[in-house]
Amino acid sequence: xxxxxxxxxxxxxxxxxxxxxxxxxxxxxxxxxxxxxxxxxxxxxxxxxxxxxxxxxxxxxxxxxxxxxxxxxxxxxxxxxxxxxxxxxxxxxxxxxxxxxxxxxxxxxxxxxxxxxxxxxxxxxxxxxxxxxxxxxxxxxxxxxxxxxxxxxxxxxxxxxxxxxxxxxxxxxxxxxxxxxxxxxxxxxxxxxxxxxxxxxxxxxxxxxxxxxxxxxxxxxxxxxxxxxxxxxxxxxxxxxxxxxxxxxxxxxxxxxxxxxxxxxx
Amino acid sequence: xxxxxxxxxxxxxxxxxxxxxxxxxxxxxxxxxxxxxxxxxxxxxxxxxxxxxxxxxxxxxxxxxxxxxxxxxxxxxxxxxxxxxxxxxxxxxxxxxxxxxxxxxxxxxxxxxxxxxxxxxxxxxxxxxxxxxxxxxxxxxxxxxxxxxxxxxxxxxxxxxxxxxxxxxxxxxxxxxxxxxxxxxxxxxxxxxxxxxxxxxxxxxxxxxxxxxxxxxxxxxxxxxxxxxxxxxxxxxxxxxxxxxxxxxxxxxxxxxxxxxxxxxx
Numbered sequence: 458x459x460x461x462x463x464x465x466x467x468x469x470x471x472x473x474x475x476x477x478x479x480x481x482x483x484x485x486x487x488x489x490x491x492x493x494x495x496x497x498x499x500x501x502x503x504x505x506x507x508x509x510x511x512x513x514x515x516x517x518x519x520x521x522x523x524x525x526x527x528x529x530x531x532x533x534x535x536x537x538x539x540x541x542x543x544x545x546x547x548x549x550x551x552x553x554x555x556x557x558x559x560x561x562x563x564x565x566x567x568x569x570x571x572x573x574x575x576x577x578x579x580x581x582x583x584x585x586x587x588x589x590x591x592x593x594x595x596x597x598x599x600x601x602x603x604x605x606x607x608x609x610x611x612x613x614x615x616x617x618x619x620x621x622x623x624x625x626x627x628x629x630x631x632x633x634x635x636x637x638x639x640x641x642x643x644x645x646x647x648x649x650x651x652x653x654x655x656x657x658x659x660x661x662x663x664x665x666x667x668x669x670x671x672x673x674x675x676x677x678x679x680x681x682x683x684x685x686x687x688x689x690x691x692x693x694x695x696x697x698x699x700x701x702x703x704x705x706x707x708x709x710x711x712x713x714x715x716x717x718x719x720x721x722x723x
Numbered sequence: 724x725x726x727x728x729x730x731x732x733x734x735x736x737x738x739x740x741x742x743x744x745x746x747x748x749x750x751x752x753x754x755x756x757x758x759x760x761x762x763x764x765x766x767x768x769x770x771x772x773x774x775x776x777x778x779x780x781x782x783x784x785x786x787x788x789x790x791x792x793x794x795x796x797x798x799x800x801x802x803x804x805x806x807x808x809x810x811x812x813x814x815x816x817x818x819x820x821x822x823x824x825x826x827x828x829x830x831x832x833x834x835x836x837x838x839x840x841x842x843x844x845x846x847x848x849x850x851x852x853x854x855x856x857x858x859x860x861x862x863x864x865x866x867x868x869x870x871x872x873x874x875x876x877x878x879x880x881x882x883x884x885x886x887x888x889x890x891x892x893x894x895x896x897x898x899x900x901x902x903x904x905x906x907x908x909x910x911x912x913x914x915x916x917x918x919x920x921x922x923x924x925x926x927x928x929x930x931x932x933x934x935x936x937x938x939x940x941x942x943x944x945x946x947x948x949x950x951x952x953x954x955x956x957x958x959x960x961x962x963x964x965x966x967x968x969x970x971x972x973x974x975x976x977x978x979x980x981x982x983x984x985x986x987x988x989x
Contacts, residue, residue: 501771504771505767505770505771505774506791508771508774508775508778508789509774509789509790509791512774512786512788512789513788513789513798513800520778522778522779523774523775523778523779523880524775525772525775525880525881532779532878532880533878534779534878612798612799612800614789614791614798615791641988642988644910644988648988649988722907722908722910722914722915722988
């Protein structure tokens with residue numbers, strides 16, 4: 458039997474498998490080629506300033522869609538017949554910046570004033586890198602991408618402010634230009650790198666000690682390449698101690714109906 | 724004397740000339756190479772849904788910045804020491820969808836709940852077309868670009884819904900591909916065309932009768948090329964009869980500190 462035959466192959470099939478609890482784990486590898494999204498769910502009272510923050514910081518916070526208050530469906534162009542309360546395999550609930558629950562659905566947490574943000578995720582550009590022959594170290598290592606807080610402030614909006622968080626992928630020197638070209642075509646999922654080499658210029662003193670994720674080795678002949686990271690909006694919202702914020706659990710994303718290639722520009 | 728010596732050459736100089744009433748006319752040709760922005764100013768009560776509409780329709784409604792309610796300065800990265808109440812040469816004020824005033828500054832109209840949207844403007848990509856050797860017919864004709872309502876609905880958000888409006892530029896057949904490549908690099912100012920040739924497929928029955936702007940001739944050997952148009956968000960907001968909406972007067976834009984080339988991706 459084909460070992461992948463039970464893996465949902467479309468966004469819609471992935472959401473149905475997750476909603477029915479047939480799929481409960483991380484979503485990497487699910488519905489290959491379909492865009493997966495980070496979720497950030499905030500009360501309406503904070504949502505407008507949070508959206509302004511995202512607009513002002515599009516590289517770390519690429520907004521794919523924003524729902525009306527209380528609506529549990531994104532725009533139909535992103536996902537038909539979706540239910541944002543059940544269609545991620547696992548969620549995290551934060552009150553006043555503290556993790557208080559990690560439910561598999563949001564039934565009891567849902568409120569009529571909640572606004573859901575779908576934010577771009579690096580899965581799309583990592584698949585494009587691999588397809589272009591650029592190796593992605595943390596995928597080869599089977600670990601999380603290393604992420605670092607930088608000394609670069611985001612553009613503030615209302616109560617939301619904080620440093621840019623970056624992810625780092627070591628790239629062979631002769632493939633750095635290709636990595637730039639491939640990822641710059643995907644502004645909806647962080648776009649091209651914000652910084653290449655010289656981690657100290659970003660305020661990163663030790664690549665072996667990331668602030669989030671796992672360290673990966675940088676080999677001789679490789680450059681550390683830094684992309685704006687989707688942890689930024691979560692970290693900023695938590696630091697601002699929003700009274701309630703709900704996210705997907707790390708790696709347990711919302712799978713959309715759109716294809717990676719639809720996000721390419723240029 | 725150099726006839727251009729009195730024309731402000733930077734975004735800041737342009738804003739100062741406009742604020743002091745040394746410059747009172749349209750802004751085309753002012754501060755060459757600096758990004759100019761469309762303005763849409765709405766009460767906070769409508770602003771969140773309007774921003775969601777823009778996020779869902781990024782080609783016609785590319786959001787450059789959104790202010791806090793009552794703030795008359797955009798993000799400092801867009802314009803330092805700006806005053807959105809005075810720094811466009813002329814404004815239009817609409818109440819319940821009807822034009823009621825065309826002031827040169829917003830002193831008496833300003834309210835503490837007004838949110839200002841800076842939206843991308845096609846000046847940036849037209850300069851890129853000309854620099855790439857692609858002629859722009861309405862510039863040669865010295866008239867407005869022709870614009871058409873289409874049969875394509877925008878993705879709705881809250882009360883905001885309506886058809887996509889497009890602008891049309893006739894392009895010689897051998898330069899259409901170049902026009903695509905040049906403009907696709909500028910997603911923040913409408914990006915690549917939404918449609919090339921076949922106006923009837925967009926529901927446009929007569930190119931000689933645009934819904935906005937002026938007709939321009941399409942010559943033998945040219946294709947009509949259609950881009951999403953910044954008139955879309957204004958038309959949609961007016962059709963929804965927002966109790967108050969303020970825009971720049973046509974052609975009388977807000978000049979920023981950012982350079983066209985900073986908006987290029989890929």
